[in-house]
Amino acid sequence: MDHIRNFCIIAHIDHGKSTLADRLIQRCGAVDPREFRDQILDSMDLERERGITIKANTVSMPYTARDGRTYELNLIDTPGHVDFSHEVRRSLMSCEGALLIVDASQGVEAQTVANLYLAMELGLQVVPVINKIDLPSADVDRVMEEIDRDLGLDPFASIQVSAKLGTGIDDLLEAIVTQLPPPKGVPEEPLRALLFDAQYDPYRGALLLVRLFDGKLRAGTRVRFMHSGQEHKVEEVGWQRLKHIPVPELSAGEVGYVLAGIKSLSGLAIGDTLTEAERPAAEPVPGYREAKPVVFSSIYPMATDEYEDLTKALEKLKLNDAALIYEKDSSAALGFGFRCGFLGLLHLDVLQERLEREYDLSLILSAPSVRYRIVLADGSEVWVDNPTFYPDPGSIQESYEPYIKATIMTPERYLGTVMELCRERRGVETTFNYLAAGRMEVISQLPLAEVLFDFYDRLKSITQGYGSFDYELLDYRLADLVKVDILVNGEKVDALSQLVHREFARPRALRYCERLASTIPRQQFKIAIQGAIGGQIIARTTINAFRKDVTAKCYGGDISRKRKLLEKQKEGKKRMKMVGAVEIPQAAFVAVLKTEAPADEE
């Protein structure tokens, strides 16, 4: 077992994890040169287009070290964005070591710190790696100082590399085998394999990625999931190289895949432990923490007859995205859908795109919301993340909203504007510290709800891209909350209701009204669009009626042509949602509900 190394590559977004993984994979000859492409582990189209890693990816590769021995390196490349920290945690769980990458010109950033803590919490050995030393703006000395001061790691143990040029890769590989520990675990003990990822294959069923802590696993073994109790017969086990390579057996310490003909996905949960049905282990591997969603949104299919497809798609995606949480929901305007919980706005955005691309669905998402704690007059308490279930204001005694501790790292020159942004977003107890050389850390306590609303974008733009941001949930605090409804010709459009802080109700309502006014086409009559709190109108716009919409001539007997045009027009209307007598095209919902572009990178 001491020839195995299980390790993650962790870092702040864009510090070069995936590029470094490329070099390691190439150096180990784990990929045919003809099949190689940059950021080869970012296999999803979405990842390639956005240039970011969304899902952790595992690859096994053989490495012959300077000591002459051949090691099996199981590498997991992880995403850097804060929204996917659940992926990072999940990956770290199945490793003994981690490479913590720091960009030689950017230095230590918010997620560098956060991911280091995560690795330490799980007891992993961490090797700091300074990447991008080829950059003219690289400042290795400064970064070494930051590694020392901000991370508390030994800067002289760090390896300097350029993932781009391949410099330092040999030293890094040696460090992996010499500085990172091999897995512990006993092959003779009863099987304990942690299910840490899965994907769905329409032909072979669920493909499970497991890390064996104890025992052995081979085809024919009857396995039991220790949490769900389900049992399956293993059909095939193998290594997750860039392709799947079947092997006769996986043994303690190893990472590999398992196929067991699992077609029904219900009950299958990432974090579960596989054991042998015949000889079960006493205790499962300590599981992950359940993902704690902080952002909620309802997802509806554009076409109501796609609800079934959406249901199946979510079931499959859930396998691949352990942080996703959902339950049934419905709206008068948009029909049946799901209320989903996310780890952040980018997570939400990615889920939407994956559903649309991988499952060919067209969706409408309601405005993202946080979860509020509401104390009613009778002293009872309810949790509300969906405006639909907001209690009658008369029965509410107090509302509480989640606060976060935001840690923002920024060059010193933007300190003033960053502090101002925090104040604007109702931040309290905003403080700052000097970090190494010209960099500042701003810490502020902010309502999470205000961060959902284009905070990333604003931060990025005011710091010209240099600001980075991390947060952790703090606690719940008293909130002056109101429910803003949107009315179209007096009828409430339930899917557009939102819970907001009183101070922001009017501008938010106006923004919705204006977006609706610019996307609902003119109709036969004037349309009044209003924002209201209870009975009180706080914003309004109108759409004037068509004044001229008639063809001059009917072309003699050619009535068919005109009728077909009309039928086509009516067909188009079927895809519109009716609110009273007003037709609202899907596009209007999409435009209104479109979240501000979440940060793809900070």
Add this chain to the structure above:
Amino acid sequence: MPPPSASRPGLYVHVPFCAQVCPYCDFSVLRGGAAARRRYVEHLLAEVPLAAADWSDPDPFDTVYFGGGTPSILPAAELARVLETCRRHLPLVDEPWTCLEANPEDVTPESCAEWRGLGVRMLSLGVQSFDDAALRFLERAHDSARARAAVETALAAGFATVSVDLIYGLPDQDEAAWRRQLEALVALAPDHVSCYQLTIHPRTRFGVAAARGKLRELPDERQAALFELTHRFLADAGWPSYEVSNFARGPEQRSRHNRKYWDHTPYLGLGPSAHSLAVATPTSARRFWNELRTPHWERRLAAGERPLEGEERLGPRELATEALMLGLRTAEGVDLDAFTQRYGFDLEASNAPLLVELQASGQLVLRDRRLVPTLSGLAVADGLAAAFTIPS
């Protein structure tokens, strides 16, 4: 809506020739010299028996409409041959109400006398404008003096109905300019007027210019203003509208042929692009149409074939959709009970909130169990029709 058998079928003859092709026109038209016209007439004569063999309605045709194109381009003798052949193969009343479209340059006391001799009762004049600049913009062959002279000549010739076609809503045309046209029109006092708002069709020279940004359609508000001006002005002057683009001094002067298109009275069309409707029962009909382009139409006939390009079966749903769409374009509107009775769809029951909304916004009125568009409703009649639900 009167049941179909209450009205006798109409006969339409399409004459595709024009001296020049106007830049806005998307009818089946072509230039073509005397030889081409003679060839066309021969083919038309050949079409009559083929069409007649398939026409089983025993009711005699009581209207004949020569449309185009420019039917006035054909010598009266040729028109007479066509009529004779039709009478030989098809049931035709003794004195059908006959209409001829004429371009001003073809209108002389002599030609009028010949047309009268053919039995033409309504002469429809393609005047388009009494303004020389507008006529040049529309690339018409005549000028305003010729236009006026043609109307006067026609009025003096003793037709039962003289009609004038005008086009409005030209780019840059303001209300004052269009009002002057309307004044010129009523000063001549024709019996019937058609005022068509300029439509820019994609596959025309204007359409191409518009796509390239060289021609701009009037904005909605200005089109609406001109539309209302037209209807109010003509109503005040004694020509109330009976349809979106048609105005008549009195019910007698309305086009008896065109209304058949609007209420599912059967019609038979001859010549390229002509459409026909054969009505089997009140809720089932067949619409069929000829090859659009003259050469194709001729080739099919030369091969001894019926020159049909397509056909369509109309069931209650299609017929109801059309009746609603066309009814809302007329001053008579849609008779709710007759509609339910004929097509089996209760418009009122299935569109209750819409009807309330449309009446409240002043686009429709419910009068004597009829849905009647108001002037502002007429201006958006296409949208009105689309707003209704015809239940399945």
